[in-house]
Amino acid sequence: MAKAEKAAAVAELKSEFESSSGAVLTEYRGLTVAQLKELRTNLGENAKFAVVKNTLTKRAANEAGVDEQFRELLEGPSAIAFVRGDVVEAAKGLRDFAKANPLLVIKGGFIDGKSMDAAEITRLADLESREVLLAKLAGAMKGSMANAAALFNALPTQAAQLAEALRAKREAAGETADAPADALAAEAAEAADEAPAE
Secondary structure, eight states: OOHHHHHHHHHHHHHHHHHSSEEEEEEOTTOOHHHHHHHHHHHGGGEEEEEEOHHHHHHHHHHHTOOHHHHHTOOSSEEEEEEOSOHHHHHHHHHHHHHHOTTOEEEEEEETTEEEEHHHHHHHHTSOOHHHHHHHHHHHHHHHHHHHHHHHHHHHHHHHHHHHHHHHHHHHHTOOTTOOHHHHHHHHHHHHHHSOOO
């Protein structure tokens, strides 16, 4: 490989490291071209799977400021999944493919600047996808908002019920409707304090 080609390859890898939300390093020794194509298809838009030269990748990782632990994993035939979308989905794709094709070995990687070993990446694959977690969060927020709305709607209703109960009490006691407003307000406040909370 000519010097200019090496420099271009390092620059491209550096760009991939910097623009990706993560990178998962694998060993692919023994996989066929058809199997690698199947893996790329399975990863879809979430990740770009590239077979790399270790020496060039180490230089690019160094220039991109990638954790040294990642660079130490660059031994033997290496390929990297540069994660662009949901890191959980990409980790699931790699884990599932590795289960079906044991020749693909996940070595480790980094996600959002944090170095991860193979076991951590497998645990990451066990999480629910970002969309599912967001849907659960939205459902929880919707439930909380519905409870708050019901509480706010109950306050005017309770105030009206208290005012009606006070009016009926006064009527039963034979008081006139011309009672001073201050006394009426004081009795309403007293009744509100005595009312059971819902």
